[in-house]
Amino acid sequence: MTLMKFARGMLTSLVSFLVFTNAFAQSKTVTGKITDSKGDAVPSATVTVKGTNNSTSTAADGSFSISVPSGSKTLVVSSVGFETKEVAISDNMSITLETKNAALNEVVVVGYGSRKVKDLTGSVANITPKDFNKGQIGTPDQLIQGRTPGVLVTPSTGQPGAAPTITIRGTASIRGNQQPLYVIDGVPVSNVGGTVGSASGVEGGTTPLSPLVFLNPNDIESMVILKDASAAAIYGSRGANGVILITTRGGKGGKKGQFNFGANTSISTTAKRYDLLSPDEFLAQAKRANIDGGSDPATAAVAVQAIDGGANTDWQDEIFRTAISQNYNLGWGFNTKRSTVRLSGSYDDQQGIVRNSSLKRFTTRANLSQKFFEDKLKFDVAATYSNTKNEYPPLSNNAGFQGSLLGAALQFNPTYPVKNPDGSFYQPGDQRNPTQMLAYFEDKDNINRFLTSVAGTYQIVKGLSYKAVFGYDRTTTERIAFADPRLGANAYGGTTILAVPSNGPSENLNNPIFGNGRATKQNNTFTSILFEQYLTWDKTIKDHSINAVAGYSYQKFENDYTQKVGWGVNIPVVRPNDVFVKNFNNFKNYRDLFPGFYQEFLQSFFGRVNYSYGDKYFVTATVRVDGSSKFGANNRYGTFPAFALKWKLSNEKFFEKSLGKYFADFSLRANYGILGSQDGLDPYGAIRLGFAYPAFGTNQAGTHLIVDENKDLRWEQAATTGVGLDFTTNDNRLSVTLDYYYTERKDLLFLGYTPGGFSATSRLYQNLDGFVVNKGWEFSANYKIVTGKKFNWDASYNMTTVENQYKNLDRPIITGEVSGQGLTGAYAQTIQEGQSLFTWSMLEFLGFDGNGFARYAKGASNQIVGSALPTFFAGLTNNFSLGNWNLSVFINAVTGFKVYNNTANALFLKGSLRNARNVTREVGFGNENPFNPGSVSTRFLEKGDFIRLSNVNLSYNFNLKSKAIRSLSVFASGQNLALLTKYSGIDPEVNVDKQLNGVPSRGFDYTQYPRPRVITLGVNLAF
Template structure:
């Protein structure tokens, strides 16, 4: 044993000497960057490890460091200061590390129109979404960032198809016949509204200007609010490479429960029996009982066209620079399949943002992006007997017929005729018909800044937004869709571009300790151009080349082409004055001249003023230690809306032609009456707000009340037939919006290991039509679409003075007629039978006519809200986002078709419980009843569209450092649209088949189903 001990002692000594040789100490001091005083208690940790120490009362630290970690990075962190990283680089002493005080929420700088401001100095209603919030959720479109995150902003996914649009309303609907979408400004370029080509991963922050005092700087385009998007820029001091990738799967969230094959056969027999009762030439029943007994479930057409669909995103960026040059270069590829067969969206982007400081006075910046998108659309509206398309025909076609026949070919159309509607095979539509769209876009904005005098800066920008859109549509002649014209094809190309020049002077000075002044003045000029061309043909003898060679169509149709331009010139100025750091004043004026308006009203003027009082800075507030901020705000301003098509004030002509023998004579047809007085809509808005914070800003509350009145509406007004025209744009009518907004941000727990914060927002808006050029009401709505021509649907909404836009208009359901005796006793003059639906005779004339219609529901919600909870524990982070809409109605026209529309199409499973003489306890009409379809919409197809949605859940983990090359690594999983609590029976309550159409809100007809999505992702930093 002694011998063994003697052998161990030299070995232990050698290991000790080796360890000592491999370990050394790094010392240093940490100071405050503000006053250079030492900071005690600062945490100093080797990045990616748990090894660390803290500074002593003199700000000094000593940290053991292995020799192998000569290139280690030290992380310095301290409460109230921004974390700082320093690379050791072989040094043994690191003295004078300076920590900057962390900007509080009030000192954060936010982007406003033509400048920036501290949050504490804002006088208007401005909301901000940070880079951290942007990064929380993988999204397909940049405007989806706003959904449920900001009070006063309602974002509706009007079309869930990949590449589909969203509709955004900021503080309600101002207009009737013009646009209600906000103005989007991307890196200072106004009017960059096509956000499909903007890569969300490139976004640094989003600011939403909501009230007139904030938006008046954009004048004639500010009435609907302004969304400012700032993309990522380089940061001096480091060079970083970042890579992110995620992939996921989408699945349909909900399906309609339809009749199976046996139930549909029984239904068709029932319809035929009902029809034979009053027919002089009865038809035999389509199916015998033996045939019905042999049928099973049949074809589930929803399952045939819907599929789990993948989506993926790849982002590579290079970011960094020094004091002279900063850069951010990114590459992105996004690919999303649609859950309907043969649909999808792809986007590729390259972005370069560059900042170059030439001298102390002169600097330049470049914001640029080149993007390409490709859409494969599933919404091929079919011709002939079907007014639907892939989705709607999948709901209506018979479940009895198979997808393919005994020869393996697609079944051509519905059978058996004439008992069923003559529609085609929707799987054949999806697989063989083509509707593609390719878009290329370049967005460039170059700016030069020159400091003329101390505090006085001249900024000159030049920008270009260029878009080219190519559409390619083909309907082959071997499917039902192309049968009427033996196949058809079309090609079109649209080019849109605008160029921008802005020239601003900014004077920013602190006059003395108590007075500060910021003045901005500018001149801008923006011009828009466009041209279109399209060609089409039909009667193809072969489908081989599709629309690639339209000459293969025997019938070449007349081509179309067009060109337009419009110009906007503006002068503007803004003064921000700060007195004693607590009295804040803002005055704005903008003058806009537009070529869109009449020669007598080319120019419009848009002033605003706002005042804020930082009450917290008064001496008598100092004793209220629980209160950390209190600011009162009031503002008033006038903004405009010019979103109508070009040349509406001028005499316009269209091509007219007619045949004379074998010749086609072409001429011009006047389109409209000249209106030299046409001008902007004008929205005058007032806002009162309060910002209050408690417990060192751990609880921060913002509340606003607003009132808006839009006058001189750009309203389409009917003209007498003697004029030869149908209508004209006039400045007439008015609309009112008023509402309340509330936002709450709380830091619930802020420990060393565990953090929890909550963001809550609630908004309510009340809309009212005040005037319609002297009219009391107008009937509008979905029937204006070609989908409903000849359907008997009638108008679905009403514009009525005193009521909100989006008022559904129809009949009130009153049960089912049960017997002939009941019908006779009622005295009704309407021809009905037992089993037909009964409607309320509101005017008491004994007949159901258009005079019995009334307002049956509202598309405008009572209130909207969103709640986000963020949790962090160690390397784990969890984000849970809940979105809600309450008190809104949705017109379910899919149900209108599937429950009481054409009697010869498949129906909802609920129709199995239809009225029969032996089944009277039901609200479903008898088989064969056409009363509902021929009458119009009824409140029983108007459903409660309220919902609470677990919109996004993201769980992430930051991986401890494991490599000298990899600076950071994290992984995450995300679930989107995980659960939706709603009474709505359709695919999804958040829908509008008519996009941002103001007069057909909340209408569900043939809308692409929403999806539930699961995503896994990875982020790496080098």
């Protein structure tokens, strides 16, 4: 019996040994590394083979090695503070863990420090690369369009690098560009984009470049938007329009370092064109217009025969093109416990859809960080150099009835040929051949910008540190424009104007382009120097936590501008084959035009205290005192305080027993503060300033008074109040933020006539009575709709309401200059008591009478007919992932505003046909009388409401088994793919500058550079 038991036992042991040996023989060793969402190693994480007891822990650098039995397909990875994750087994695994309630624990920059999202008391939006718009991004401001509530980004035109209009929680000022303050790696930068187009020989002014055009969008780690006073008050006088903090990428990749390379190619086309009359339709309707104008059919036929050039030319085809653009990015970085380094470079070659327009940008960047003396001393260096070359077509915002390039193309006779038989350009009468304009006009600039910051932080004692920051920003620009002597005699008027700020003197230099040629050269150097130092104190005592900042800031700005014009070529240029040498020194005559040099200074003292108790109650108190050289002695300094409270109900015991079952975080916020602004005030606006010049035709000097002195000029002040609610559900699938805001902005800066004065020599800056109110709601929600092993779907939605009104204004102010033949001095907007800023004021069009003449309401007197400011805007993003595929779809909408179609007002009138100018088919076949004047009226005022499929991005991440290449992905993106609107123009999302007497405008569409439709293909890899 015992022998039998022994035999069975031996047999069982033998079988077990064989099974174990077989299993061991089929197992394999899997290695990998665990990191967090920032790329930092996660030590002591537990790695388990699912369904077994095989487990291991990661080393200090996040690496692991584990034996995996045959047939096992999944690893389970867990760590304290992170979401547990299941991943398919592969070779050389790289696994990223997400922080529990990652959005709440995320640390964001808030100005002179950083805070966790869960501890923020103010309204702050943090936008990171995963949320950025994708595709062809010319300037960083395009990254955030539509992505957060309260922030409205309106493209001015579709020209590469053009500055958009950005408003945060409504528009209030009536001076300056009203742009937010940009702070890049701690350095406030000025809104300097380049030189002005109005001085380059183009008739009228042009849209400036974005102040961020020098910055490579791929270098940006995050863009934090400070929207209310409690968040932005630390920047005091520059925070009234909001603050955007840009943080650039630091080094990653551990000790070994990591290279990243990206390349993409974009194809841009016109999304929409004007529906113009074809040659046959044009001739037929021109004949009809002559008959309707009183001619008999025979005379009308002769008139039409005289304007029939016999060709079939699509002038829109002549100026538009399919544009091909390229972008390349290369970065290298590493990080250790004490050192962080990232070096990067990029090259952009972006063609515009209008011929002769482009942007070429080369950037290099270095971010360095090093700790010394047992980490008590830390140095940070961030430096960017960029070279940007732009080419501009002859487009302007306020050309006369002949039009700049686009205006000329839209109205040029479609039966005219491009060239004459001898090769010269066909150029009849008072019209402008757009192809001749492209061939004979050149406008290019070269912008170099260097921005750097050097910061040293020393830990005096635990919790107390001192930081000093030096910032240097220098931009040098040279812009040269050439106009060929063969350019038609009707091009660009024929004189150059000597201009000064405000209503300065002018001189006719008697230098028409035709026969003379012309060159204008602008040189501009802008320098900003910043020095800041501040103390930071962090202390936690039991349930009490304090973070305090106190500091001093000094910033100096200096601008040096010169302009020169040359005319009269040394060698005649007449025949088509003659060569026009585009060299600025190739002229007989030169004249120095009005120079511009200024200095301004800003000195500030600031402090902020963040206090919390028990992670339940939070208080923030901020104050900044700013002194500006722009103001007179009586009001040079302004004080801007703010206060905010937050109550985290989710950490209360009563909450845990009730709503705590549903919410991981539930908080209430309230804030009040005063922000300041000097935006739009000239550097010497408060002092008596004159301009001396030689009197015309004599050698005697004359003097022109630009502005008079106002010692009592005050800062604009914006008092803001807000309340907010934030919550996140326990399953971390839904997070919501709701805010109500109310702002009163008073003491608005305005350049007007001295009380009692009536001449242009009696102007001065003053503060207007009354105040502007902006109020509304902001809502944002993020929801993980589907969370699966293979398929995931999450959505983000934001929306904003805005109500704007000027109260107690003692005088009406007009703006919004309307361009077009017979419209000199006409305007379409007013700012007045009880109305929204940029309210439309014009005749109310009731249609045409039986004779084709316009009928107007209320005795043809101007009426208030709506506003250019939107009352609602929203954005919706859907993100899908299936295996290695990722798809993002972004839609945005803007409603409640009206657009003035100045293009139609100036160009598309029935009378244009009698003058051999083309019009749209709607006008050509309409019943308007050809003698009906194109008065400013609601005939050309349209609702701008739209919904746009703005951005679609599809990407694929490859599973690689290469040790050389860490990751590889390819993507395809589309921008401006579809537009749903009733607006008859090209695009209702437009804001062509039509300011009048220095007062900005809003909502004008006048022969703007069209916004393109863009398809981009690209690849990104890391190695």
